Amino acid sequence: xxxxxxxxxxxxxxxxxxxxxxxxxxxxxxxxxxxxxxxxxxxxxxxxxxxxxxxxxxxxxxxxxxxxxxxxxxxxxxxxxxxxxxxxxxxxxxxxxxxxxxxxxxxxxxxxxxxxxxxxxxxxxxxxxxxxxxxxxxxxxxxxxxxxxxxxxxxxxxxxxxxx
Amino acid sequence: xxxxxxxxxxxxxxxxxxxxxxxxxxxxxxxxxxxxxxxxxxxxxxxxxxxxxxxxxxxxxxxxxxxxxxxxxxxxxxxxxxxxxxxxxxxxxxxxxxxxxxxxxxxxxxxxxxxxxxxxxxxxxxxxxxxxxxxxxxxxxxxxxxxxxxxxxxxxxxxxxxxxxxxxxxxxxxxxxxxxxxxxxxxxxxxxxxxxxxxxxxxxxxxxxxxxxxxxxxxxxxxxxxxxxxxxxxxxxxxxxxxxxxxxxxxxxxxxxxxxxxxxxxxxxxxxxxxxxxxxxxxxxxxxxxxxxxxxxxxxxxxxxxxxxxxxxxxxx
Numbered sequence: 001x002x003x004x005x006x007x008x009x010x011x012x013x014x015x016x017x018x019x020x021x022x023x024x025x026x027x028x029x030x031x032x033x034x035x036x037x038x039x040x041x042x043x044x045x046x047x048x049x050x051x052x053x054x055x056x057x058x059x060x061x062x063x064x065x066x067x068x069x070x071x072x073x074x075x076x077x078x079x080x081x082x083x084x085x086x087x088x089x090x091x092x093x094x095x096x097x098x099x100x101x102x103x104x105x106x107x108x109x110x111x112x113x114x115x116x117x118x119x120x121x122x123x124x125x126x127x128x129x130x131x132x133x134x135x136x137x138x139x140x141x142x143x144x145x146x147x148x149x150x151x152x153x154x155x156x157x158x159x160x161x162x163x164x
Numbered sequence: 165x166x167x168x169x170x171x172x173x174x175x176x177x178x179x180x181x182x183x184x185x186x187x188x189x190x191x192x193x194x195x196x197x198x199x200x201x202x203x204x205x206x207x208x209x210x211x212x213x214x215x216x217x218x219x220x221x222x223x224x225x226x227x228x229x230x231x232x233x234x235x236x237x238x239x240x241x242x243x244x245x246x247x248x249x250x251x252x253x254x255x256x257x258x259x260x261x262x263x264x265x266x267x268x269x270x271x272x273x274x275x276x277x278x279x280x281x282x283x284x285x286x287x288x289x290x291x292x293x294x295x296x297x298x299x300x301x302x303x304x305x306x307x308x309x310x311x312x313x314x315x316x317x318x319x320x321x322x323x324x325x326x327x328x329x330x331x332x333x334x335x336x337x338x339x340x341x342x343x344x345x346x347x348x349x350x351x352x353x354x355x356x357x358x359x360x361x362x363x364x365x366x367x368x369x370x371x372x373x374x375x376x377x378x379x380x381x382x383x384x385x386x387x388x389x390x391x392x393x394x395x396x397x398x399x400x401x402x403x404x405x406x407x408x409x410x411x412x413x414x415x416x417x418x419x420x421x422x423x424x425x426x427x428x429x430x431x432x433x434x435x436x437x438x439x440x441x442x443x444x445x446x447x448x449x450x451x452x453x454x455x456x457x458x459x460x461x462x463x464x465x466x467x468x469x470x471x472x473x474x475x476x477x478x479x480x481x
Contacts, residue, residue: 057198060210060473069174069477070212072191074198110207 008151008159011122011138012039016046018136019089019120023047027087030054032104033075035093035151038159039122043091054079056090061103077107084112093151095121095137098130123149123161167289175474177289177298180307181348189352193317195470196463202239203465212473213242216273220246221263221288222301223279228437229301229311232461233276236468242274264288272296274475282306282341297475305341310471311436312345314464316353318456319391321463322432326350330357332385332427333376335395335417335444336366342436343395344374351375361385362395362417365406382416382423389427393434394419397444410443420446424454432456 028051031040037055044053059074090104101119108114124137127145143149143163150162166183170176175188202210218237220230230246237244249263264275274297277285282304289298302308316326323329331350337343337360350358351374360371361379372378379385386392397413407413424433433445433455441447450457 059198060202060212065212065477070195070473074195076198076201106211110205110209112206 005149005161005163006139008122008161009042011161012042012159013046015039015120015122015136015138016043019043020047022118023049023089024087026051027089028052028054028081028083029089029091030056030079030104030108031091032093032100033057035122036091038151038153039093039120040091042159043089043120052080054081054083056104056107058100058103058107061107063099063103079111082112083108083114085115088114088117089120090117091120093121094123094125094149095119095132095134096125096127096149098128098132101132102130122151125149167286174477175471177285177300178309178471178475179285179289179298179300181309181312181345181352182307184348184352186352186354189313189316189349192313192467192470192474193320195474196313196317196466199239199466199469199473200463202469203462209239209241211241213237213240213273213476216240216242216476217271218242218244218274218276218472219267219272220244220301221249221267221275221277222247223249223260223277223284224302226278226302228461229278232464233299233301233310233468236465236472239465240469240472242472260284260288261291264292268293268296274299274472276301278302280304299471299475302341305339306344308341308345308436310464310468311342312349313471314460314467315342315346315393315434315436316349317463317467318434318460319432321459322456323390326353326355329355329390330359330388331355331391331393332359332361332379332389333393333395334361334382334385334419336397337362337371337395338366338368339398340395346393347374347376359385359389363407363413382419383426386423386426389431391432391434392419392424392427393436394439394445396436396438397440399440410440414443414446418442418444418446419449421448421452424449430454434460437461 029040029044029049031037055078057075057077059071118135120136121134122138124134124140126140126142148164153159168177168179220233222230234244276299277288278301284303285298285300300309333343358376359379360376435457439445
C-alpha cells in the first residue's frame with residue numbers, strides 16, 4: 001500500500017528548507033547507500049553545496065554480519081575529502097533501529113575525526129533501538145513492526161516512498 | 165557434492181578454483197574491489213571479523229603469502245596467530261589432525277593452510293567442525309586458489325574484461341599449483357584462449373584437457389597475447405635433470421624485452437613471486453612499464469580479505 005505516504009520530492013524540499021539556515025559553506029554532505037545517497041544527492045543540489053558529495057556503504061560495519069553475511073553488492077564508500085575537523089551532514093532515507101547510523105558513524109571515524117556530525121533523514125520511524133535521533137526529519141511516523149518503508153528511484157530519477 | 169560449497173551454494177571453504185562456478189569467482193572479485201579502498205584510509209581496518217580467530221598453518225615456509233594473509237585478516241579486525249609448523253610440532257611427529265584439533269580447542273574460526281602435499285587442505289577441511297572454514301594457501305602441485313584469484317583481479321583491473329583476451333602462462337607448468345589455479349580461473353571466467361608455454365620436460369601430460377593450447381617456443385606462443393604470466397622456476401628442477409642450466413633456460417624461456425615485443429603492445433606481465441631475475445624474467449621486463457607484478461601483491465590483500473569475509477559471513481544473504 002502506497003496511499004498514506006507523502007510525496008518524497010516534497011519532503012526533500014521541506015528537509016532542505018529546514019537544513020539551509022544551519023548549513024555552513026564547508027559542511028560536507030554524506031549519503032548512506034543506497035536510498036540515503038539519493039536523498040543526499042538531491043539535498044546537495046537544493047542546498048547548492050559547493051563541497052563534494054560523499055557516499056558511504058556501511059556493509060563492512062554492520063552488526064548483523066555474522067548472522068546474515070556480506071551484502072552481495074557492496075559498493076565502495078566514496079569520501080572525496082579529508083573529514084578531519086569538518087562538519088558532516090549525514091543523510092539516510094529511513095531511520096528505524098538506528099543501527100545503520102551507528103555503523104555509518106563508526107565508518108566515518110575510520111576516515112578521520114570530524115568536528116561534528118548531524119543527521120538528516122527523509123523518514124523517522126519513531127521506534128528506535130539505539131539512542132540515535134535525527135537533527136532533521138522530513139516526516140516522523142509510527143508504522144507497525146512488520147511493515148517496511150522503502151524509497152525507490154524510478155527510471156526518470158523520481159523518488160517515491162512506499163509502505164509494504 | 166563440492167566440499168567447498170554449502171547446500172545453498174555459498175562458499176564454505178576455499179580449497180581449489182576447480183569446481184567453483186563463475187558466479188562465485190565474480191562475487192569474490194567484486195567484493196575485493198570494494199575492499200580496495202580500505203588500504204588507503206586513515207584507519208586501515210574494518211570491523212567485519214572482530215572477535216574471530218584465524219590461524220595461519222604453514223607446514224611449508226612462505227613469507228609473502230603468509231604476510232598478505234596476515235595483513236588481510238588484521239584489516240578485517242580478526243585475531244591472527246601464525247604457526248610455522250614446519251619447525252615446531254611436525255618435527256616432533258605430531259599428526260596434522262592432532263595439531264588441528266588442538267587449535268580448534270582454542271576456538272579457531274578459520275584455518276589458512278599451506279602444505280607441501282597435495283590435498284592437505286582438503287583433508288583438514290573434511291575433518292573440522294562445521295563452523296570452521298579452511299583456505300588453501302598452496303598444497304603441493306595441486307592448487308593455490310587465492311593466488312589464482314588475485315591474478316584474475318589484476319587482469320580485470322588492467323584489461324577490464326575476460327571474454328576478449330589471450331593469456332599465456334609461461335614456464336614450469338608441471339610443478340606449478342599456481343598455473344593450475346590460473347588455468348581453472350581463466351577458463352571459468354570465459355577467457356577464450358589460454359596458452360601454456362614451456363619445455364616438454366616441464367609440461368604435464370594431458371594438459372590440453374584443461375582447455376589450453378600448448379606451445380614449446382616463446383616466439384609463437386607469445387604472439388598477440390594480452391597477458392603474459394611468468395611462473396617461478398624452482399632451482400631444484402635443475403638438479404633433477406629436467407633442465408640443463410639456468411642460462412640455457414633463460415635463453416629459451418626467459419622473458420626479455422625482445423620476446424615481450426611479440427605480444428600485444430599493451431600486454432601486461434605478471435609473476436606470482438618471488439622472481440628469479442635472469443632465469444625466467446629479465447630485470448628490464450620485471451621493472452618495466454608493462455610489469456604489474458607489484459600491483460599483484462597489493463591486490464592480493466584485498467582478494468584475501470574478500471575470501472575471508474565471504475567465508476566468515478552468516479547463513480543467508
